[in-house]
Amino acid sequence: MEKFQKRIFYSLLLCLGFAQFSWSQILSGNVTDEQDVPLPGANVIIKETNTGVSSDFDGNFQITIEEGQILQISFIGYITQEILYTGQDQINIKLLSDNQLEEVVVTALGFKESRDKQGSTSSIISAQKVVNAGEATLANSLSGKASGLRISRSNGDPGAASTIRIRGANTIDGDSDPLIIVDGVPLNSDANYSGGNGITGGRTGGVSQNSRFDDINPNDIESIQILKGASAAALWGSRAANGVIVITTKSGSKGQAKITFKSTYSFDEVSERIPMQTTWGQGTSGKYNPAGVESWGDYIPDRSGAADEVNTSGQYFESYLGQRFYPITQKNSRETFVDSNWDAVFQTGTFFQNDFTISGGGEKNTYFFSLSNIGQEGIIRNTAYDRTNARLNYSAQLNEWLDFSAKSTYSYVYSNRAQQNSNTTGVMLGLLRTAPDFDARHYIGNYYSNSGQEFTRRQRSYRRYLGNNANPTYNNPLWAVNEQVSDSRVNRYTFTPQLTISPSDWLQFIARANVDTNEDKRVYFFPVGSAGDRVNGILQEDNIGNRDLNLDLIGKADFSLTDDINLSTTLGWSVNDRQYKRISGRITGFLVNSTKETTSLNTAAEASSYENFRTFRSSNRGYGILNFDFFDELFLNVSGGLEASSTIKGTFFYPAGDLAWNFIKKGESNVFSFAKMRASWGKVGVQPGVHKFETLAEGSFNYSTYSDLLNVDLFGGGFRLDNNLGNPDLKPEIKTEWEIGGDFRFLNDDLTFGFTYYDNKIEGILLDVTLSPSSGFATQYGNFGSMKNNGFEMDLGWNIIDKPDFSFNTSLNWSTNENEVTDLYGTDSIDLTGLSVSSRAIVGKPLGVLYGTGAQTNADGSYKLNENGFPQITSSPIVLGDPNADWRAGLSLDVRWKKFFLRTVIEHSQGGDFGPRTLYVLRRFGTTEETANRLTLSQDLVNYAGKVIPAGTTVRGNIEDFGNGNVLLDESWYRTGIGGGLGDNQLYNLSIYDATFTKVRELSLTYNLDSPRLNTATGLSNILFTLSGRNLININKVPGIDPETNITGVGNGFGLDYFTNPQTKSFLVTVSFNY
């Protein structure tokens, strides 16, 4: 115990920076491989002491040593050497490569095993690749790096969660994110959209939310593995259907303390911008109207150019910048403000990230400590993401048979987000609908009425240019940016202690526990004068708490059944308990027009509301694994888990098995250095939603038919039978998957190739089916669907050149996934997003198809036109497109030349459809360049209203031929007809674009400064300077919108945008100091 305390004290000292690095008497050495290539980072320790160092970039080291001591030199992939020190000054050590070296995988339980013996496939992403991505959040740094893995960031908001999907869709209503296992225990990785986010529409309105996955500090990661198939994940039973991401965090290695310090500065810009028009004024029918909704007004160059004529006799608005605005009687000014309005909203975003790690260890213990902070300012002014992480991983060998380790982390995450999407308080909605001749910068001020009455803190929007009404209808984007608050503060702790007992060399017991708690305090503040029903002010605070507990007891034993058959068995028992609580308080309607976020704004009882919401779930599983090894050539792995979960009726058994046959092993062939065929089969599940067994009495409900909500709470409260009919027979959704594949290595392992074909069916999919409302209930949650996926994955790696001064290697991953919803138990479609174009589950179609009204077509696919030659609306919604990509690929290139490293990751997504509804609805508003065309007709043309416009007329519009000759698309088409986009009855098939994109995710150049002089002068082993770009090149076919954008954030619906905040591209500078 005393020794243990000493270790902790020692570790603390190191953390605080008091550690001393000094030595008096020195042995100099050099470590190389067989080809005399220096091995940097080799561990050099003196056996049975705490002394150790690691070699620098040139393989050099210096260490204090006494005669008779034993020097131990180790390096991963090489055979460890022990040398008795006999008093010499200089030693050259040549490590022999370990022929038995096998790539190691970490299983779902956290055990390291040989990759070559696995019958199921997984992708490994190295720590280097994660950190090198230069992304502020972990999820985004995985983009393009593994086959079958899709990371989609839904917008460029700082800290916004991204969708992570492995091998396509596995569920319709359930959680589609993979299970995250960190050091053997599941981690809460939710993105929570509940609470006050609903004030402005939740997922489809609201703000971006963080994912708790991104609380992980990328610098702490040793390796990431993507377990894609059912068999590899089966041990996690009903949580594993979406695949498992296994993360192993760093631990210290024996020897001298290693210190690294790294700083990164990033500049972020809006990656794409919708082209806006500057030639047509606010108003309709060619006439200017300063309060008009749309910009179908006068031709701006036709204005006189003089100052506007105004009426100064009565009402006016005085902006906070001092400028007065009077009622306009004659619009003369030609000034437009598209760029200045944009610049008032957007800025060059930045982040500044500092990472510090210190690690090391003695003979019997190791430690790893890290401290990291990233402070980000978004491209939208006032948006921010600030994350601080601390981690201490400690492990100790307490005695011959007992090991102890403990991993603990703390994270603090602050973020402020901007309102977005289908939401009249949103930034983009207000900005892009604003008329080009309206100056949005004077967004706040005082309004003086005709009678001289003063109204302070009035919002001035383009539809209320005098601020003469408290409700701006749509927010001025600057009000959204400067006056509204949507912030979040997260405190999170995780603690993972583990005891490993090894009573004999064939038997091991592990007891592993984990507690993961986090608290997210969110504030939503809409001051008086915000758009829509926030006009009288709303303040909401949400206090969201999660507490996850996990306990695993595992026994592992190895047996030799015969000389050639070995068996390894693992038996385990796991308990998991998760609690979630949300406490929300809200004040609606402020008596005081103030920006102080306090409940004192209205103390009347009816102005405030309080809500608590909790969920509890627990499960426990017993599981067993048998690994057979026949003749060191054939490997059979059989596992089964029996699970009981609170959300499920009864217990469920999850079996899995896989087989690997290493038919060519190293040395057996000159060309082939290794070949393996593998096959696997398994079942995994998705847990039902919590607390869904009974039909309960629901309070706090409302009835609305169209923006006319009646809230029962305002009528004295009351209850109804929940619209959702309870279901006491819920089962897990079961995915059964098989896969076959092979892994091959050629040319002394320089060329690697792996492929996998998988096929799965998912049955009993959990979803809310729409019941016939006439049955008395709107929906029922249950096992009501089925779906299937199949796909092909390929990974190729090639170390083309590997010389001391020059190396060049490349890797390519490629994958397809075909999905089809096969049954929804009588329901035609399930809406995944809402909105007038929705992403849906429809039987016979891939999950997520885009659905809305469109043009009627003839049997041959041509438009069914009306007598004027225009398309006609379908009476019901139709399938408009499929957002699923045909295939995806990621290409990495790593080049090292002397001390320079050049790295790039390119991601390509081929095919699929995207519905940029923003573009479409803006046609109605007439603010985009698309609607600004001005032409003189050379022939008589009919417009949508049926009017013939004679040749020679100069009009605003475009000429189009829908199949029956040219027609004129003018205001009657875009604004009042069916060629704009608002509501349910528009030609939405004209707003569907090809979603193909190519992105250069990363491009970086690093210089390694590691001269001996540097080392002598500063003690530093090297300094790395890196310049990198993120998403700098982005090729797609949608004008001004990134097709990865997703209005619903992390969810199952995708392929749509609607005034979603834009994406970013970045440029980074990094300096990394390594001691």
Add this chain to the structure above:
Amino acid sequence: MKNFRFLILSFLILTISCEKMVEGVNDNPNDISVADVETKLFLTGGLLANIQVQLGHLNRISGMYSGQLIGFSSLYSNIYGFNLSTAEANSTWNAVYVGVITNMRHVVNTATNPLLKGIAKVVEAHAVGTAASLFGDIPYSEAGNPEISDPKFDNQKEVYTSVIALLDEAIGILESATSASISEDIYFGGNKNKWITAAHTLKARFYLHQKDYSNAFSSAQKGISSPSDDMKYMPRGSTNVAEGDKNLFWMILEGSRAGDIGNSNGNLTSYHLQLLDQANSSSRNHAKTDETARFNYFKINSGGGSLNKGVIEQFESQNMVTYFETQLILAETAGRSGGVAAGLPYLNNVRAWLNSGAGVNDNFLNQSFKYLPFDASDFNSGGIENTDNVDSKTAFLREVIEERYVTGFGTHIPFNDARRLRKTDASFAVPYVLVNGQNPPYPERMPYADNELNSNENAPAEDPGIFLKTVVNQ
């Protein structure tokens, strides 16, 4: 191998009682069990759902299709152009079946107080009758039973028959009940007599829809006999709370839908307003009638809810089942059988009521209005209500229907009358036009809810369209 067996044994011990550990964890900690909630607490929700059935989105659409309202922009301009999709009916359809039927039947099944049972039945009949009038054939005989997942669609006439029978049942139960102060009854506060007279007026309305004028007359005679017994939606709450308990039309315009719908915009005024407008050639003003106050009261400023002081003012109540409707049913049905003399007293009752200032709210009482009683001679050839020399009965019925059209603003009366009278009684139907909108033929029904069409195997494969005449109007 001994060790191996030992491991298997310990595994078995560990996995036993897996299920026990998680028992009860899934009991919902947030919502309350149905059995724990007192029955009367289910009433308010059903009444709110019924308000949406009577006064919500489909009511505004029926107003547009009968010349009362104009859709200016966004969704309502599409719908005004007869682009009405099945999705628009979802919320109203849900309010009928899930909001009203499920919860009112729960009240009927669990209430011990007959007053609650009677109220619940009237509310169900009100909602279902309105649904039958709007959609035509609808599920009813098999509706509201979760055991039947695909209820069949009943003939519209059968639904009316069932609904009238339900009202009779309700009246019987209410007559045996005693009034009690029930705050959950946001219509009548537990006053059984008001419920009974409203039930009779509803019967009269549903007979009228079926052109059964004699039964309509006899039911209306027992119907609402005093304006103070009107069933209305009464907004409430704080002026600071913009959403949730205000005039429905006010909420539409106060939120993000400002400018989308109304009845006047510059030179455009709805046919309804034109009737009231002194300056318009269709004006109904004359020596005995001055509509100045009502013209201004009914005029909506669609620029925002708060710009309005009249019919859509924040706290302005909205009519559902009223005295004037009852009197005008009596006037029409009596007039049909007994001519001007039989019907006139009822029409004059309404005029007397209007002449007391009841047609407008306090903000318009300072403007001029006049509704002098008519004499029978006013309907004779050359009389002030018969300048085009039609027969006096037609002239009388024309005035009654026009009064229903004008006063019935905001209810389904104008739409229902238009469809009922179009074929056989065009001579006294209101000859409205859709200003700046589509020409006839005008819609004859509302589309079925998308959700019902998608989920119910007994639903038609496709909605039959908004121009199909429902059974009673064929």
